[in-house]
């Protein structure tokens with residue numbers, strides 16, 4: 419049976435098996451591995467020249483590897499002072515501008531903290547902020563999608579419904595669903611069954627429509643968690659996350675987009691390959707609609 423490649427798999431950050439440094443080499447290595455996507459981890463700061471961005475873009479086009487950017491961690495749509503807010507804005511704008519030059523379509527970022535404020539109030543502030551930022555980028559012709567990520571701690575702004583609702587209300591925003599974070603967020607081991615994964619995808623479809631399921635971006639890994647949520651990423655084979663059930667839900671819902679794997683060393687590359695191989699295997703096991711008896 420022919421495989422319909424609706425999900426592209428890759429790593430967050432260069433695969434650890436890349437022999438030379440630099441993002442263009444990592445892109446070439448992603449292709450050698452048979453993966454299709456790289457999320458460039460500009461997580462501390464964005465210090466990349468326009469010339470380097472051009473090299474990254476050329477490598478992406480040559481090797482047909484799609485790119486996303488993980489923007490710096492120090493972004494908070496709910497910053498407590500105007501000075502911090504300004505710096506946060508600048509980090510997100512810079513990641514988007516440079517990412518666009520580098521040929522990335524999607525800019526992933528951590529949306530921020532509740533700072534113990536009412537979630538509805540934080541949501542409204544985040545929405546206003548994103549309307550402002552996407553407006554600036556649109557005016558500049560920076561055609562990227564900003565993707566707030568679902569967060570792994572209950573004190574952090576960014577549960578599934580918040581991220582999906584922002585995507586509906588703000589043009590230029592779409593979700594980055596981190597499934598490990600959703601599993602870890604409540605600390606009680608929930609969000610780890612086919613039913614719960616299917617329920618999450620149903621919620622996405624209810625708000626963003628069928629086409630919302632066709633342009634998703636995911637983070638995935640094993641994860642350790644406690645009562646307050648996420649502790650650390652784990653390799654798939656040391657974690658309880660039921661990734662086969664998740665992949666089956668992707669297939670059953672016709673999900674398309676990109677999935678970036680964040681496993682710790684030395685499982686970084688191998689977990690991305692395992693996710694991709696498992697997805698392809700499940701696709702092949704899926705009964706064909708043309709031959710229902712097969």
Ligand SMILES: [Zn+2]
Pocket residue numbers: 488527528567
């Ligand atoms: Zn992240």
